[in-house]
Amino acid sequence: MPINEKSYAYGAARSSIREIAAYGAARKAQVGAESVYDFSLGNPSIPAPDAVRASIARSLELAPTQLHGYTPAAGLPSAREAVAKSLNRRFGTNYGPDDLYLTCGAAASLSICFHALVNAGDEVIVIAPYFPEYRVWIETSGATCVEVMADAATFQVDAEAVAAAITPRTKAIVINSPNNPVGSVYSADNLRALAEVLREREAALGTQIHLIADEPYREITYGAEVPWIPALYDRTLVCYSYSKSLSLPGERIGWALVPDTNPDHDRLVLAIAGAGRKLGFVCAPALFQRVIMDCVDEPSDVEAYARNRTALTEGLGRLGYEYIEPQGAFYLWVRALEPDAEAFFERCKALDLLPVPSDSFGCPGWVRIGYCVSHETIVNSMPAWATLKAQYE
Ligand code: PLP
DSSP: OOOOHHHHHHHHSOOHHHHHHHHHHHHHHHHOGGGOEEOOOOOOOSOOOHHHHHHHHHHTTSOHHHHHSOOOTTOOHHHHHHHHHHHHHHHOOOOOGGGEEEESHHHHHHHHHHHHHOOTTOEEEEEESOOTHHHHHHHHTTOEEEEEEOOTTTOSOOHHHHHHHOOTTEEEEEEESSOTTTOOOOOHHHHHHHHHHHHHHHHHHTOOOEEEEEOTTTTOBSSOOOOOGGGTOSSEEEEEESTTTSSOGGGOOEEEEOOTTSTTHHHHHHHHHHHHHHHTOOSOOHHHHHHHHHHTTOOOOOHHHHHHHHHHHHHHHHHTOOEEOOOBTTEEEEEOSSSOHHHHHHHHHHTTEEOEEGGGGTOSSEEEEEOOSOHHHHHHHHHHHHHHHHHTO
């Protein structure tokens, strides 16, 4: 039967991260959970704040038709107002509810932004290594995904490399800071250099280039400042999610923001509404819209991640592993002990260590260790990391 072959291919393609997690679960059933060190998924191990439960309990008092009813496509005005006010307090901005469109997580807000911006044949730049789903969402919006490697030493954005990759078809660039998979946070200087390059290329080519800031890890940092990108570059859209900051990944709640400073603001607000309509991404989960309204300023509890980060970096550092010091998110980017990260992963796997090989993120020679796991998993994995290191000596 003829079906959509592109959709079939996305469904049939293997997602390494999910495959490793499924292997980890099967292996745990075989040999016991405590003997398998699964660092594959970015599923927060910290419970959602108590305020989330309290908010849900309050909502349950509402009349069922109100509790479970449709909201406007963009979300409850009161929830969007609460988010706008929080952003204004934190970044000295002047956003209003109509600048926001509530979504099922960052996945939907990114998809909506791509569909709002691009036409067939346009190009969208991503900074490698990158979150693998970007490619799927960019391609399904009709654009081509163009990879530009981050700076090889610092994993900051290589602004010169971005400049070289920009063509008359470049419509947008996606920036993810704090970064998955590296844990880097792009500095204000680095972002200013990028903004300068984008403005210079726009002027030279007579085009407009958007910056899409994907920020689900904004609140998960270890002292680094995360610059507010719309303050550095006007033509910015921001995508956010509460999956990581409030540990709500399964509840599917986030937003897309068109800052009032964006020169195409009015048309983009409507294009985002239109993209949501086109994709069927309307009326994000109503219960969690209310949770966000109540919990928008709840601090993220990063203590447990900070503790894991210290144990992991100190432990692997003592063993002689090379890694990028993570400034944010909950991933450690570690150099594989041989050039082929997949071959290195097989040696990890034989010791029941399950990181993700870097090829999945468009970059050879590294692995990603997700440290949003229990502290014991990190501590207890150290002998296996030592055995692995010894195998290469
Ligand atoms: N962007 C990045 C960089 C991510 O790591 C993730 C999820 O892990 C997403 C987007 C999607 O997030 P959500 O769960 O909010 O859809």
